[in-house]
Amino acid sequence: QVQLVESGGGLVQAGGSLRLSCTASGLTFSRFSRFTMAWFRQAPGKEREFVAANNLRGGSTYSESVKDRFTISRDNAKSTAYLQMNSLKLDDTALYYCAATDGALLWKVPTPYNYWGQGTQVTVSS
Numbered sequence: 001q002v003q004l005v006e007s008g009g010g011l012v013q014a015g016g017s018l019r020l021s022c023t024a025s026g027l028t029f030s031r032f033s034r035f036t037m038a039w040f041r042q043a044p045g046k047e048r049e050f051v052a053a054n055n056l057r058g059g060s061t062y063s064e065s066v067k068d069r070f071t072i073s074r075d076n077a078k079s080t081a082y083l084q085m086n087s088l089k090l091d092d093t094a095l096y097y098c099a100a101t102d103g104a105l106l107w108k109v110p111t112p113y114n115y116w117g118q119g120t121q122v123t124v125s126s
Helices: 029-034
Strands: 003-007 010-013 018-025 035-042 049-054 060-062 070-075 080-085 094-102 120-125
Touching: 003 094, 018 035, 018 094, 018 120, 029 035, 035 070, 035 080, 049 070, 049 080, 060 070
Parallel strands: 010 120
Antiparallel strands: 003 018, 018 080, 035 049, 035 094, 049 060, 070 080, 094 120
């Protein structure tokens, strides 16, 4: 079955950068290339919120809170998606989840995503 594993989280000072990775297993890279990949995050006491997504056509979309600071990308040959996070703020502190779904729609809600990773913690300090 498809599994997603995130990595790259950690503790960083405000203004710093981190790059998260999400590697998929249990599927061919051909199928991975057809996934829409997304990142969500969840802070303590808050609902899971959309961060970014991209699809097989090269389309990407971002939440307003991270637009111009975060960049989503993917390497289909490695079945890996990335989230480059720059100019990090205290409010970016959360557990970051990678998600995937078949098809090309850039969903901004969790429900359509069939596959989820276990999450990687990002903590931004002042």
